[in-house]
Amino acid sequence: MPEGYFTCHSCGKQVRYSTKERPCEVLNGWLMVSKWEGPKAVDHYNFCCFTCLKTWTDSQAPQVPDVFLKAFDK
Numbered sequence: 001m002p003e004g005y006f007t008c009h010s011c012g013k014q015v016r017y018s019t020k021e022r023p024c025e026v027l028n029g030w031l032m033v034s035k036w037e038g039p040k041a042v043d044h045y046n047f048c049c050f051t052c053l054k055t056w057t058d059s060q061a062p063q064v065p066d067v068f069l070k071a072f073d074k
Helices: 050-060 064-072
Strands: 003-007 014-018 031-038 041-047
Touching: 031 050, 041 050
Parallel strands: none
Antiparallel strands: 003 014, 031 041
16 A cells, blocks of 8 residues: 655654545644645645744745845944
C-alpha cells in the first residue's frame, strides 16, 4: 500500500501517512495553505503549527530596506 510523508514547509517536520488514513486524521492540528500561481496552477503548503506558518508568511512578504527606514530617523 502506498505511503509517504507530509512535510512542514517551514521546519521540515514530517508525518507519515498511508492510503488507509484520511489526511484530516494524520494532519490533526496542522495548517494547509493553497497559493494561486496562475490559471489552473495552485501550490499547496503544509505547516505543523502557527509559528511555522508565520515564519513562512513573513518570508513571503517584501522587506522594507533598512536604508529607507533609517531615513525617517532624521
